[in-house]
Amino acid sequence: MTTYSRQPRRGGLRRGEAASGWLFTAPMIILLGLFLVIPVLMALWVSFSDWGGRGSPFSGSVNFVGFKNYSTLLSGGGLAEQDFGTALKNNAWYVVLVVPLQTALALFLAVMVNRQILRGRGFFRTAFYFPSVTSSVAITVLWLFLFNSTGAVNKALSYLGVVGPNWFNDPAGIFHFGATSGPAFLEKSTALGVPLWDWIGGPSVAMFALILLAVFTTSGTFMLLFVAALQNLGGDIQEAAMMDGATGWQRFWRVTLPQLRPTLFTVLTLGLIGCWQVFDQIYTGTQGGPAKTTMTPAYLSYTSSFVNQSWGQGAAIAFILFVIIVFFTLFQRWVLRERAVSKRRMRQYTVATTAATSTPVAPAMAAGAAADTGEENER
Amino acid sequence: MQRRTRWFTAGALAIAGALALTACGSGFSGNSSGGSTSNGLTKSSKPLTVLIGSSGDAETKAVDSAVADWSSSSGTKATVTVASNLAQQLSQGFSSGKPADVFYLSTDQLAGFASNGSLLAYGDKLANKSDFYPSLVQSFTYNGKFYCAPKDFSTLGLIINTDMWKAAGLTDADIPTTWAQLETVAKKLTTPKHVGLAIGGEYARIGAFMTQAGGNLMNATSTKATADTPENVAGLTEVKKLLNAGTLKYAKDVGAGWGGEAFGKGLAAMTIEGNWITGAMSTDFPSVKYQIAELPAGPAGKGTLQFTNCWGIAADSPNQTAALKLVEKLTSASDQLAFSKAFGPMPSIKSAAAEWKTANPMLVPFLNGADYAKGVPTAKGSADVVTDFNSKLESLATSDPKTILAAEQTNLEALVK
Incomplete structure (x- = not known):
């Protein structure tokens, strides 16, 4: 919110920008709305109705039937x-x-x-x-x-x-x-x-x-x-x-x-x-x-x-x-979320790093490789 | 906060605008049939559109010229469109409120479109109503109303490869008329190279055995489920017996798409198919010699299945009067005989039978079948049950006919509840 509040609300030099923004995106919004959002909403309505395929699904003769279609399918x-x-x-x-x-x-x-x-x-x-x-x-x-x-x-x-x-x-x-x-x-x-x-x-x-x-x-x-x-x-x-x-x-x-x-x-x-x-x-x-x-x-x-x-x-x-x-x-x-390194794997590194007296080790390295570097540092 | 309201307003505006646009399309008007009405039919000067599902060029040309003839004599313009997917294009037409005026309609689609009110039930207004075979009229009767005029029809017959027949030492006297005889000849015709009888493993072929035993999936008016009767069990048991004897195989098991292909490729000596096989034989397998016989009789006598389409007229058509006239012309003896000559099906009217028989002496057994043929179920949703039945028939050789039929009985009963 704070980032936006710096802009003047209305008026000033940037007055027409919002309008032209809408104008430029309008074709896509209308296209998506017409061919995607509205058909999806219509289909959602049809799935709750007894529409039989003739005429408009929004006409008076079509009734709301609740979850009947869903329950026929599921139970x-x-x-x-x-x-x-x-x-x-x-x-x-x-x-x-x-x-x-x-x-x-x-x-x-x-x-x-x-x-x-x-x-x-x-x-x-x-x-x-x-x-x-x-x-x-x-x-x-x-x-x-x-x-x-x-x-x-x-x-x-x-x-x-x-x-x-x-x-x-x-x-x-x-x-x-x-x-x-x-x-x-x-x-x-x-x-x-x-x-x-x-x-x-x-x-x-x-x-x-x-x-x-x-x-x-x-x-x-x-x-x-x-x-x-x-x-x-x-x-x-x-x-x-x-x-x-x-x-x-x-x-x-x-x-x-x-x-x-x-x-x-x-x-x-x-x-x-x-x-x-x-x-x-x-x-x-x-x-x-x-x-x-x-x-x-x-x-x-x-x-x-x-x-x-x-x-x-x-x-x-x-x-x-x-x-x-x-x-x-x-x-x-x-x-597939990013996870912290598991405790079991962490232990492998801690053993190696304590021996190496706080040498930073790339976590991606294999444990064996880490142990090698540790020994080298000791020498 | 203000940003959110602005977003909301913009979104609402966009949706409202788009909705307004859809409304402009006028696609969803409740009742678009304009013009005056006479005896309950709409009448106007609007041209007619005819939507057909064509089997090929021959059919398209024949329908085209018949419709053009009518157009020039009646003065009403009419155009024929060939659908690539008839069911889908019909559905789209009905839901938009601007369907084709006249169209092909199959028996299994009738109930669906009739129940949602898309079809005009004009059968009783036909001038030649009494000329149609009664069993065909039954196939297009839904809820007691005769909906549409049968376009033509086909029945199943036994197709025999005459060369293989002779090679097995069989004569015309051996053409099977009973199940026992069928078993015998199928056994004689089975060699390492080909099987005696190959058929499609589906209700549309195996069902013939059920009718020969006196059964069928539903009663003649498709108002009662009759799947689990002993007659049907007997029919399936006979097929199972032939399957297990190895003298009958499903077309797919010999590597063919359908019975006609198995027969034409010489993978089977006999098959059970309808009139349409003649077209496939002359184009794809012109060198194979064959003859056609009526299917053998079962315990309940002769039996076969019939398949038919009708000329549907849309309830939303603005010019139903002209459409009805067109349909009367297309189902007249002269037109149906012309269609039959062009692409093979049998005329749906009795008055054309004699002439058809003289014109097609070889195909007479198919038309003889009309006397005892039974239709496929037409109740709403029955196509699904038939698909399910077909899927179970694929493993008929190893399963129990009674169990299969009991399951379909339950499914069919759910439809007519």
Whole structure:
């Protein structure tokens, strides 16, 4: 407040500035308001109404129904709940597998193409980034051909003596390992209308092919973010660590990775949001099949609105998805927050530093390296 | 404090301005049908828009020329638009209050659009109403009102690869007329190279077995769930039996997208498909010789499923009178026979049957099916249940038909409550 109070309230030389400020931002505010804020608010209203898809959702014949649409989805006990549960299950496994895999792969590729000794770095960078700039529809179609039951992937597997699955038509959960039915207590107890046995079954073989697709396409994008971050890191810390005798492995985990924390957060967040919203691949590729194992909340929201005319439910799914994404983003922020060095690790340094009579030690250094310097100082 | 109020005012202004802009679009007017009305139908000089979901160039051209003919004789302008995603484009039209006047409408969408009031129930005003097959009229009746004129229809038949048939030493006398005979020929036709019978693993094919046993998912008017009847169990059990014998396989399990593809590629000696297979065979697999037979009878006699679309007219159309005239012309015998010639479906009116049979001697079994064909459920939300049913049918070989049907019974009962 104090910083602003120095400015004259009104009048004076800067009189017109606020007005022109608003004027310059107005186009964007109007565009965002018109195409983002208002539609979102309208959808929120629809999710609480019985609007059937004809005419305005604000007309007199549309009624407020409270949380009816939400309760049908979350505790209705009918097909709507089962479908929503199945969609959540599918997408949860998708997220659980895609986000870590694509982040790890992106980081690995970034470290590789960032190495000074690698010849033709530009070529590799372009090659890895290429899938990201190709349209997702084109890649999905390519994937459908590759993972056909008689496609290239199964052909390649056959050279290894493996009979490949009928990828996009196989609804079996990969963590069921071929078992068709589970123990009774897992089959009987359900969450959101879906038996626990199905929840723990992992993604279906078909979904797994889509997981590979997502990792293949998005790791290039995130590689680029990591490369940018890596190039911003100063070489001096690396050198210092090298001088202290840290191995390449230690330098990566103890020096490079901690410095990449902000980028890591960005990549994980973007990956998480993208994964919960997966739609294109389902719409163009599998339409939710086989046996609904590639149905995702985003796709379910589309079909319940446009195909079934259950617009309220479709909008409600979208908002539940919104809450899920916000929750996981906050959770991730909490996990990746800057933390004080833990007591256990601190103890390692204190042992070394007391021996070294108050020599300042870079906290990023490995404990062993710290002990070495301490000895040198004693001499 | 003052900053905050100013922010608030600015935000409110922005939202109000944007709201005003949306209102200017006039997209959300409650009732946009202008003009005078005669016998409950709107009438004006506005041109008509026709929205179709086309199977290809042949269909687009045929509809285009039929509509153009009507346009020049009636003096009302009409344009045909091909939708890339019919359900989505219809929904957008209805919610904006400016829908297409006349459009294709499938049986599973009827209930959704009829219940929110988007459709004009004009069936009883049709001059040729009594000419339509009654079972088709039933498919487009919702809440006791005949909504729209059936455009055309298809039934399922047994498609047989004649070369494989002869190679297995079978003759015309062996064409199966009962389930037992079907089992026998399917076994004879199964070789290491191809399976006897390949079908899509979904209700739209397997359901035929349920009707042959005397059942179906819902009753004829889609007002009562009849999924868990012993008849349906018998139908599914028969399919399960064939699956486990290895003489019947789902198309996807032989690496094909649908039954027609499996059949055309020679992966199966027989398949169960509808009229549309003739188009695919002539364009994609012209060298395969085949013949068409009626589906074998089950314990309750002959049975097949029929699929149909209708010409919907929008409740918000400003010129319903002209739209009705157009639909009457498009469902006339001459137009339907022209459509049939161009892209294959069967005329939805009885008066065109004889001529159609002489024109298509090979396809007669499909039209014979019209006598005993049953429709798919049309209750609101039944498409979802069918999808769910399909997902369970994929594992029919290893699961219990009774359990599957009991689950669908519960789902269907929830719809008609």
